[in-house]
Amino acid sequence: MKNNDEKEVQNPITKRDEDFSEWYHDVIKEAGLAEYSPVKGCMVILPHGYAIWEIIQKVLDDKFKATGVENAYFPLFIPEKFLTKEKDHVEGFAPEVAVVTHAGDKELEEKLVVRPTSETIMYDTFSRWIRSYRDLPLLINQWANVVRWEMRTRMFLRTTEFLWQEGHTVHSTQEEADERARMMLDIYRDFSENFMAIPVITGVKTESEKFAGALRTYTCETMMQDGKALQYATSHNLGDNFAKAFDITFLDENNETKHAWQTSWGLSTRSIGALIMSHSDDSGLVLPPKMAPIQVVIVPVIPKEWDKDMVMEEVKSVYDLLSDYGIRAKIDDRDFLSVGEKYYHWERKGVPLRIEIGPKDIANGKFVAVRRDNGDKNRIDFSGADESVKKLLSEIQDTLLKNAQDRIKENTIFVDNWDEFEKAIESNKFVMAHWDGTKETEDEIKEKTGATIRCVPFSVEEEKGKCVYSGKESGTRVLFAKAY
C-alpha cells in the first residue's frame, strides 16, 4: 500500500461539462455542506454549510435592522381557515402544504398547516396591532423554517423544509410600500454582488410568475455556470390585497379609516445553492472570502520531527497576526493526515487561501499562499502578512465577481426571430427578446422551449418591436431563460 504522501486520490467530483447536476451534488458532498436526511425531501445542513448560512444571517440581519426592521417570531402552525382568506394565495400554496391532523394523541378539531410562508398568520395579528397612522410603518422580519411539499427536490435549491427570512411590512401609502419593496430588493442585490460575488439582474416578474397574492413581485435573477437562471431573492409589493382579506385598517391623520399597504420579501438557504453553482470548479467548492467560514487555512509543513516546535511556533504567530486583523483563519495541525491530504481536504471545502509554512519558508522569511480560485502561488513576507493576506483575499473576492459578471455578459444575447430564440434557449443563454405581454404567448414559449420570463429588467429601455413568438406589438424586451 502506498503511503499517504504518494497516494493518488481519485477525484470524486464529476466534471461540470460531463454532468452539471451530478457535479453540483458532488461538490456539496465533498465540501461537507449538506446531505439528504431520512425524511423525504429534507436535508441535514452540515456545520460547514450552516456556517455559511450564519454569515448570510449576520450580514442581512444588520442591513435589515439599519433600515428600522425588527425581528419577531410567529407560530409554525397556521389554522387552515387563515390560508383560504386571500384567494390567489391559497391557490398558490394549498397544493404543497403539510397538514397536522393529530396532536397529543387526539384528532384536532381544526387542522393546522405547517407554514409555507407566514403572510396569513402574521397579517391576522397585524390587523389587531394597527390602529392609527402612528403605528405605521410596521417593519417586521423573522428567521424561520418553512415547509413546502415538493415532488422533485434538489439540495439547497428546492427542499421540503428550508430556512429563510421573511420580512413583512405595513405602510400608510401605496408609494411607501413600493419604495420599501424596492429598498429590500436593493439590499438583496447589494448583498449578492458585494458579499456573495454574484451579479444579479433585477426586475419585475410577469403576472404568471409573481407571488401568489402579490400586486407586483420584484426579483433578483442570476446566471449559474451552466447558463441557467436562478431566482435568488424576491420582494413583493402586496398592494392592499392582504389588507383587505385580513382587514388591516388604520385611522389616518384626518381620522378616516383606510386600508393599509404591504410588502413581503425573502431570501432562503436556496441562496447557498446559487453560491455553490456560481463559483465552484471541478476540484470542488470555491467560496468568495466574505462568505467563507474559514478564509485562510494554515498548513504546517514538518519534514523532520525536530522541526516541529519551531514550525508550530511560527504557524501560531501567523495565525494570531491574521486573527487579530479580523481574518477567519484556521490551523490544520492534524497529525494523521499528510500535507497533501490536507491540501486536498481544504480545496474541496472552498477555503479561499491556503498558507504553507515549513522550515525553508521560515529561513527565507516568506511563506507560500495558494489561491483557491485560480491556483496562483504568492510568496508573502512574514512581516506585514496581515495586510498582504487581506489584500489577496480582497483580490479573490473581486476576481470571482468579475468572472461571474463576464459570464452573464458573454451569455446574454438579444434575439429577434424565433429560430435564433429556440437555439439560444437550447444552449442555455439569457435571451433578451420582445414579448407581446400575453399569458398565452408566455405559456406557449415555456411549453415549446422550457424557457420562462425571468423578469422585465429594470435596466431595459423602452423599445418598440415585434414579439419573438407571435409577431405582435411589444414595447420592451424581457429576459427569457431556462431556470432552476
Added chain:
Amino acid sequence: MKNNDEKEVQNPITKRDEDFSEWYHDVIKEAGLAEYSPVKGCMVILPHGYAIWEIIQKVLDDKFKATGVENAYFPLFIPEKFLTKEKDHVEGFAPEVAVVTHAGDKELEEKLVVRPTSETIMYDTFSRWIRSYRDLPLLINQWANVVRWEMRTRMFLRTTEFLWQEGHTVHSTQEEADERARMMLDIYRDFSENFMAIPVITGVKTESEKFAGALRTYTCETMMQDGKALQYATSHNLGDNFAKAFDITFLDENNETKHAWQTSWGLSTRSIGALIMSHSDDSGLVLPPKMAPIQVVIVPVIPKEWDKDMVMEEVKSVYDLLSDYGIRAKIDDRDFLSVGEKYYHWERKGVPLRIEIGPKDIANGKFVAVRRDNGDKNRIDFSGADESVKKLLSEIQDTLLKNAQDRIKENTIFVDNWDEFEKAIESNKFVMAHWDGTKETEDEIKEKTGATIRCVPFSVEEEKGKCVYSGKESGTRVLFAKAY
C-alpha cells in the same frame, strides 16, 4: 379631557402579592414581550421579547463555539418509527407530539412527527457519520423550534411551540461524556448568574425527574419571586442508551468496535420566563443591563419650542458618546407623547436606565439618570458620561443578582420533620430535607404537598439522617420545592 401631562395613568399591572400569575401575564403584555396567537398554546414573540432571545443566542452561541461546538440543522420532521427506538424516550414524548398525516394533498405513507426534541433524527444520522475514534468527539448544536402538545400553557414557560438550542455530543468514553455534560451545565450556570443575574442551584435530577432516555440529568434550578422553582436549563449524560438504540459505534485505537457515549443539553425561550419572574416589579419589567436590548433611554425634556434644537443637539451628543462606548442607547424623540408618558412607557419595558436631558441640565453640566431597579436618581456630569453610565449599569447588574441571591438564601430552609415540611412547602420555600431515595416516597410527597425533588444539589455534603416522610435512612439532603 385632561392633557397628556396631567393624565393619571391607571396601572394596568396586577400587584405581585395579589395574583402572581396575573402579574406575570400583565408584565409580559405591558412590556410588549409576547402575546398569544390564534393557534392554541402558541405565542407570538414580539420584537422586544425576541431581542432578548437574540442576546441569549449571541452570548450562548459564542460560549458553545469556544468549546469546539459547531452548529448544524436537522429536519423539523421525524419519521414516526425513529421515535420508538429508545423505549424510555418514546414513553416520555409520544403523548405530546404533533403528527403530520397529509402533505401535498395526499395521505403520507409514513406519518411524520414534528420534533419535540431531536435525539432520534440526529442520532440516526450520527450513526453513519462516525466510523473511528478520530471522528470523536462530535460536538453539534442546533438553534430550532420544537413542538410539544401541552394541555395547560403559560407564555414563555410552557408553550406548544418554543424556540431553543439543543446540543448533542458523542464521545469515546463515558468519563468524557460526563465531563462534557457537566461543562455545558456550567456554561448555563455562568450565563444565568453573570448575564441573566439569576443565581441557580445546580445538581442531579432523580430517576423520575430525569430526561426520557438519559442515564443522568443535570439541572440548573432557580427560585422565582413567589418562591417557586423553575428549571432553567438541563444537560443530560445519555450514557450509551441511544448509542445502542441507534447503533452508534466506532473503531477505537485498538481497532475494536465500541458503542459511543453521548450527551444532550438545552436552553429554551422558557429562560425568558425566568428572567421576567426574577427581577420585575409591580411597575412592570425589570431587566439586568446585560440582557436589555435597550440599556439606556434618553428622553429630551423640551419645555419651550425654542429650546428644542439646543436640547436635541446635546441629547444626540450623549447618545453618540454612549453608543461609541458600546452601550445600547436609544433616543425617544416621539413628538406625540409627553415626557411622563415616555417615562411610563420605558419603565414597563424594563429599560435599566433612563436619562433626562433638558435646558436646566445642560446649564448645570449634569443630567439626571434614573435607575429602573430601585428608582434612584443620579446626577451625572456630561463630561465622562460614558464611564459613569457604564458604572451605573454595572451596579444595576450586581444589585439584581444580589437581590436574587438574598431571596434564595432567605427562602431556603433545612427541615427535619413532616409538619414543618408541609408548612414550608405550603409557603413556597425551598426545602432541604432528607429523602429515602425511593420513587414511592417521592411520588407520595408530590401527591400530598405538590412539591417535587428539584435536584440533589452538588453543594450538599454527605450527611446521615432520616427521610422526612418515611423516617427511613438517608445519606444526603435533597431540594424539594413547588415548581413551574
